[in-house]
Amino acid sequence: VVDRAVTRVVTPGTVVEDELLAPGNNYVACLARADAADTAGGAHDTTAEPTADEAAATETDGGTSAKASGNGDVEPSGTTHAVAFVDVSTGEFRATSADSQGTIQDELDRLAPAEVVLAPEISDGNFDIDGMVTPHDAAAFEPETARERVTSYAPNPEAVFECDAEIRAAGALLDYAEHTQVAEGELGHVTRLTRYDPRERMGLDATALRSLDVFENHAGGDDHTLVAVLDETTCALGRRELDHWLRRPLLDQAVIEARLDAVEELTHESLVREEARELLREVYDIERLVARVSRGRANARDLRALKTTLDVVPRLREVLSDAESDLLVECREGLDGLDDVRGLIGRAIQAEPPAEITEGGVIAQGFDDDLDDLRSTAREGREWVASLEDRERERTGIDSLSVGHTEVHGYYIEVTNANLDAVPEEYTRRQTLKNSERFYTPELERREDEILGAAERADSREHQLFTDIRDEIAAETDRVQHLADHLATLDVLCTLADIAVENDYARPEFGNDGIAIRDGRHPVVERHAEFVPNDADLCEEPFAIVTGPNMAGKSTYMRQIALIAILAQMGSFVPAQEVRLPIVDRVFTRVGASDDIAGGQSTFMREMSELTDILHGATADSLVLLDEVGRGTSTTDGEAIARAVTEFIHDEIGATTLFATHYHDLTEIAAELDGVQTLQFAADRTDGEVTFLHTVTEGAASASYGVDVARMAGVPDPVVERSRDLVSGTAGRDRPSGDDKRD
Amino acid sequence: VVDRAVTRVVTPGTVVEDELLAPGNNYVACLARADAADTAGGAHDTTAEPTADEAAATETDGGTSAKASGNGDVEPSGTTHAVAFVDVSTGEFRATSADSQGTIQDELDRLAPAEVVLAPEISDGNFDIDGMVTPHDAAAFEPETARERVTSYAPNPEAVFECDAEIRAAGALLDYAEHTQVAEGELGHVTRLTRYDPRERMGLDATALRSLDVFENHAGGDDHTLVAVLDETTCALGRRELDHWLRRPLLDQAVIEARLDAVEELTHESLVREEARELLREVYDIERLVARVSRGRANARDLRALKTTLDVVPRLREVLSDAESDLLVECREGLDGLDDVRGLIGRAIQAEPPAEITEGGVIAQGFDDDLDDLRSTAREGREWVASLEDRERERTGIDSLSVGHTEVHGYYIEVTNANLDAVPEEYTRRQTLKNSERFYTPELERREDEILGAAERADSREHQLFTDIRDEIAAETDRVQHLADHLATLDVLCTLADIAVENDYARPEFGNDGIAIRDGRHPVVERHAEFVPNDADLCEEPFAIVTGPNMAGKSTYMRQIALIAILAQMGSFVPAQEVRLPIVDRVFTRVGASDDIAGGQSTFMREMSELTDILHGATADSLVLLDEVGRGTSTTDGEAIARAVTEFIHDEIGATTLFATHYHDLTEIAAELDGVQTLQFAADRTDGEVTFLHTVTEGAASASYGVDVARMAGVPDPVVERSRDLVSGTAGRDRPSGDDKRD
DSSP: OOOOSOOOOOOTTSOOOGGGSOSSOOOEEEEEEOOGGGSOTTSTTTOSOHHHHHHHHHHSOSSSSSOOOSSSOOOOOOOOEEEEEEETTTTEEEEEEESOHHHHHHHHHHHOOSEEEEOTTOOGGGSOOOSEEEOOOGGGGSHHHHHHHHHTTSSOHHHHOSSHHHHHHHHHHHHHHHHHTGGGOSOTTOOOEEEOOGGGBOEEOHHHHHHTTSSSOTTSOSTTSHHHHHOOOSSHHHHHHHHHHHHSOBOOHHHHHHHHHHHHHHHHOHHHHHHHHHHHTTOOOHHHHHHHHHTTOOOHHHHHHHHHHHHHHHHHHHHTTTOOSHHHHHHHHHOOOOHHHHHHHHHHBOSSOOSOGGGSOOBOTTSOHHHHHHHHHHHHHHHHHHHHHHHHHHHHOOTTOEEEEETTTEEEEEEEGGGGGGOOTTOEEEEEOSSEEEEEOHHHHHHHHHHHHHHHHHHHHHHHHHHHHHHHHHTTHHHHHHHHHHHHHHHHHHHHHHHHHHHTOBOOEEOSSOOEEEEEOOTTHHHHSOOOOEEEEOSSOOEEEEEOOTTSSHHHHHHHHHHHHHHHHHTOOBSSSEEEEOOOSEEEEEOSBOOBTTTTBOHHHHHHHHHHHHHHHOOTTOEEEEESTTTTSOHHHHHHHHHHHHHHIIIIIOOEEEEEOSOHHHHTHHHHSTTEEEEEEEEEEETTEEEEEEEEEESOOOOOOHHHHHHHTTOOHHHHHHHHHHHHTSSTTSOSSOSTTTO | OOOOSOOOOOOTTSOOOGGGOOSSOOOEEEEEEOOGGGSOTTSTTTOSOHHHHHHHHHHSOSSSSSOOOSSSOOOOOOOOEEEEEEETTTTEEEEEEESOHHHHHHHHHHHOOSEEEEOTTOOGGGSOOOSEEEOOOGGGGSHHHHHHHHHTTSSOHHHHOSSHHHHHHHHHHHHHHHHHTGGGOSOTTOOOEEEOOGGGBOEEOHHHHHHTTSSSOTTSOSTTSHHHHHOOOSSHHHHHHHHHHHHSOBOOHHHHHHHHHHHHHHHHOHHHHHHHHHHHTTOOOHHHHHHHHHTTOOOHHHHHHHHHHHHHHHHHHHHTTTOOSHHHHHHHHHOOOOHHHHHHHHHHBOSSOOSOGGGSOOBOTTSOHHHHHHHHHHHHHHHHHHHHHHHHHHHHOOTTOEEEEETTTEEEEEEEGGGGGGOOTTOEEEEEOSSEEEEEOHHHHHHHHHHHHHHHHHHHHHHHHHHHHHHHHHTTHHHHHHHHHHHHHHHHHHHHHHHHHHHTOBOOEEOSSOOEEEEEOOTTHHHHSOOOOEEEEOSSOOEEEEEOOTTSSHHHHHHHHHHHHHHHHHTOOBSSSEEEEOOOSEEEEEOSBOOBTTTTBOHHHHHHHHHHHHHHHOOTTOEEEEESTTTTSOHHHHHHHHHHHHHHIIIIIOOEEEEEOSOHHHHTHHHHSTTEEEEEEEEEEETTEEEEEEEEEESOOOOOOHHHHHHHTTOOHHHHHHHHHHHHTSSTTSOSSOSTTTO
16 A cells, blocks of 8 residues: 655654754754875875874864964864765755864854764764764765765766865765665755855854854844844745855855845835745745655645745746846846746646645546546446445335445445345345344445455556656756745845845945944844944954943943844845944854853853964954953953953954953053053933943943842842942941841 | 544644654643632732732832741732643643742743743743743633533542632643644543642752753753763653652652662662663653553554563562562552553554554454454455466466556556467456556456455454554553553662662761761762862851862852752762751752843843842752852942842841852951851962862962963963963063054
8 A cells, every 4th residue: 555664764964854844954964084194285294103193283272282373373284174064855965174173163053953973083072063963884984985975966076075074074974864864865856065165254153153142042042133133034945045144144245245236226126025025925945845856755735835836936037027236137037937847737736635645636637547547437336336225225115225334344235124024135144233234235345346446546546647747846856946046045135125124224335444333233132122323433443442330231232243244244234324344254252151060161261262262263354252351260360361362462463352341450451552442331320220321432431330230130128238338338348237137 | 545634733842753752751831820800818808909909019020019028038929820731742740820920930940841832811921931832722711611621631620729720721731732632632641630839849940950950051952961960760751750850859858768768778789779670671651652542643563562561560570579668669569560451462463563553464363353354355365366377377378478466557467479369368458568468357357356355344454453452451541650650760769779879879868957068079070070079068157158269169069069959859869978968948049141132131130130039039948059149240349249148148048058259358258257157179389280179178268270270271372471470460560562563
């Protein structure tokens, strides 16, 4: 009947069932490392024992062995690591490699795979992996085996990938993905293996993504995040594309400007935007849909959904007919409506088919003669049985005679005990009930068998026809994927334009004079509260020490500058009146704090580790946010470290930096160093009530209002009063109530 | 054929598919609030407008309107909230209510439901909900409707629940759960609705669970957590039971001692323990299994798995025959082997049946005559077809004649073109191939229909028999659940005993003299690193100010004391040589820090909010951990708050408290206040290398070693050197290199 062999191994990274998947991407990743013989040239001849040497290099902590290269870039140019990613549900496949393990870690953080497969030479302690770590057959990582596997997807692996480690990661990953899709062998929808260079994208590590609430808020949810603000996409394709753009802000100004041109055109053409968005709402997730088609998992409703989507395409081209910007024109020209596929589905598949192809009623009447014949045979048989009751009543004269059916015994003729005398001779007894007997006749039994046989054969025929049609569409996977790409891009462009208009964003301009923002806002916070816009001028003095009381807005101010840079480089308008900024190579953050007691790191140790990453990784083109660095230790040590870090970034790195601090001492440094400014957030105390003004001005704040915040948080009055007395010095060190209260 | 109507609505909280579920519980919760007319008696007559008054009471922040009741307990005795939980996969159902919204929030935190259903009067902004919030029909919350619904599960709701709000939450939740299981109507396996009182359990809110790494580490994973250390359970039943115990440490010393008695007995009886664990390894998750049976979702393999589990029971009773402690005796006596069910499954179900009941071959031969007859008819038909080839070859003289079958056309006789002359007259052409023709005969067609008919009827008959058997077992759901309870308890007891032996834990003793620990260890950290045990003596001086450098172990020390209290009160031995402690009513923590910028709270505001909860909620029986309270603001304000808080807890609350701080100033207070001690963690600097000794001694530490930690974290040498100079004062404020380097 239906084939029920084991067809898949379900793992978090290779789920393909729509109901189990969020609309976003779901990746499985694979890590591999170049072995000694394979590492980048140059070192081969110089040392006698390259293997031991290479191994040692990967163990050092980076600070001591590498040469001081002037600009903080002291990571060891160690062994090459490679990472490959696949989203089995969409067919997306990418790989890259880098000499720095940190770069690979950043890619893992950026893509957040649900599952990671490790080559045998990789220990999972070397990477910070959030998803499940899955073991896989070491043989799949053998260079020749892996290369072979890749060849089934990309005939010439060397033309796609840059090194053996990439090919090993890619090959083993494909092998693993095939393994999880047991019954299907090759993954027909993984048609485009691509290699990318992470250095072409703005650096955004896990720390920065987390502390800026880009994809997740502090509690791990997705409300109150940047992606939640931006995600007004109308279809799942656009949702994933938006995610791509946001995870990978660009460094190439020409590409950024092309996106901005398209967004700007759409901000002006509100009618085009509205109509396009209206049409895009009818678009199904055809990327995953065609993946199911290709894997032989699509049902009849999927095919109708594909047709509905294809129906939209000509109308979309029409809407875009006057588009002028390069990217919009490219989208319009790329919208292939696949008329052949659309026609086939229209002719072959019922308009509202059942979900299960085994239920029958999937193939439209008139599409196949054999099927139509089998259907009539079954129907005629049923009609014969349906009319049997009347015929037999007339023939036998038994008015209460009835014809019925049970699952176990099949069709029967039922006669009540009172009429048993009138039963004809050819009736054979089948079952005895309390008040009646059930019979069958040879003809009834023959008809029943005939009905069963025809129905069974019709089901089989439908199944065969359906899979043939599906295979025919599967052959067009590539065209559907290209269409999906263009629909996705269009959705994101319309969305960014819509958000820009709705929220009064401005187009950012790029230049090399430093960051200058007029009336900038925090894109997330402004959605949930009254927001006071603030300027930033980091051109002449690119290092800003930010002071002011708790709750006044220091952290929000710093983060909004980083978010504006990210938005600008992904090709979006930004929440401000006017923005000029340089292309930022990387955003670094050292804000907030989290413990890892069981993992053996104290809060302060983590703080210092993150600081270390910044001091080693930042360049003059980076944007650095430091929030209260040094506060995890004693005041003396903390102030010393804060000051030394400020000097080091100023003297040695030259990164654009915002440093929020309560150390008033640190503000003195602004006077001493060129290029360092001090900013303050103001507060106003009237009648004992504190109001935070949320406006930034020049100069250093003098009071911290910590006790006021404690009061606002609900700390009991006696504690607040006593604290206030201690601060003002009116209480001395003796408590007002003494010690007698308790003893 | 197979029935494929929509049978379930899949939601995160009501998943029942095993492959989608972790072994732990998966709850859906439901919240309701008593309306004004329904609130607890007493206030009814005193105010003219109770509704407005009640509403106002729930809005106040607790600090101002409530009377000062002496002991910090100033929560408003506001409107009653109720919460009900169900795990649809196991049938567990509980409900409770409380006058304090915070208590209900704590229960939500404790049980971490995947999904929450809200009554119309509840706004989701009032609770901090991690899972999905699901809307549900307001009508289900109508008091009469809800009561009706509950009655199907518990004939007299008032005997189970304590107020209308509980009944409304319970009834609406059952309605929702039924709604998600569309086809099944009532949930036959939800047989035990229970009401509990959260005040019977140790208080553990989300903050404490998180900062102590009880169930999740800082990154949200479950490695390096307390549950990971304890979870050596051998079956899924035990895994969930362990979770229950750990989420709900007890307050009743008698019940705790009963658990400890059983654990202690098992630590002595290693053979009993090993054998029991060996047998428990063969136990399936019969709680979920019987839930599937009851819902008509169990397949034949499930029934065999139930039998395998039942086979274990008599052997387990045998192993426990000499058990003496009350709880072990209770477990043994509760182990009902359900011999009737075991016998039925043994007779009726094939030993290794297929997973799908529609595949046939599920019911054992000899169990049902009708089925056996139908099977022979089909078999004889197939045998007739199988022998047809030989007979027809002989009859026609065509040696190459063959008999075959296709899905679409059914059976055929194939004759190559060369032999078409010899084809008998009664052969009818069915299909023409390139080199041959396919035929059928009336007899072959009749036989084919007969085979199809008999096979179809046999499948139906098997299906009927199987569902009858399943229904018969479903009627015993209650007994299976009781068996599951006892197996689960036994597994946890054996596991705790095993862990105690393997890790050298000691049995805790309870008394009212305060906490005294000899050679205590952190149960998680000791698994991953060399660990130096430390004493704690909080009897005479229950307030300890803990000082010492970063990384020396302050946080670990404080947390290990809280974890020991939790372990002791769940009935486990504890990681120490000797422990005496009181029954702790609640553990409070204010450690670490996390930002909620987008939510509008600064780090310091969160710190103060958590502090507020502690100062309002703690009693003399609580255990309070404070880590660096006050560090999120300026030094002056921070020190004042820290001192005022210390005085308040000491004078007004009297809770056992550990307060880690870098404020050396605060250590002076120990001299001033009775019952306050100062502890320090030592470090040793030799030749510039710092060693943290991880041992606690009396007295206040004088140095913080913050710069040393910075160096260990890899902060670049120039920054470390400069910091050191600044701390020691040798550098003054002028930098050694001046400003000329960059300009």
